[in-house]
Amino acid sequence: MQQQSEPDWSRIDFTALSFDQRKGVAEHVSRERKARNITQEDLARLAGVPVRTIANLESGKAPQAATLRKLADALGSAPRGKPDDDAALRMFTDVTAPMYLQLSERERAKALRDIVLLLGAALDNDRTDTTTGHPEQP
Incomplete structure (x- = not known):
């Protein structure tokens, strides 16, 4: 095609x-x-x-x-199809950095904490899906 x-x-x-x-x-x-x-x-x-x-x-x-x-x-x-790791990281940074910079110092700290928690939970879910053989959810 x-x-x-x-x-x-x-x-x-x-x-x-x-x-x-x-x-x-x-x-x-x-x-x-x-x-x-x-x-x-x-x-x-x-x-x-x-x-x-x-x-x-x-x-x-x-x-x-x-x-x-x-x-x-x-x-x-914005990504077209599945981006490679470098493109995904660049897109994440391009999208989140302007929003992050608009936050107050206190809200920046909270946002970073929330991002780390969300990524940690996603990693845990991914590990669980991989070890249990359950199909990954979109």
Whole structure:
């Protein structure tokens, strides 16, 4: 099966696009979001836009050029298929670092603790699934 090449969004001047062209890009963003199994909420968080913006885009409204830039950049950092370990770590850092830096010092400490606890629980679950022969849950 031949894979369709992804447009190089970094080279596109979204301000130069016509209304219809922006709608076409919006449709592509919507298809990509769905193909990558990214929720509207997750894409909004990645792009730094309100969830309503994604809903509007998917209902046929053409977003502004600045919004398209944010969405394209977000999709550029989101995984396509199963990322290798380096890509997964880069994506995790790219997504979490801006959120982490917005927190107060006290909330940063709590967030780090929560992340460590969640990763520890996931590791324990993975070990249990591996040793008991139970299929892994998605």
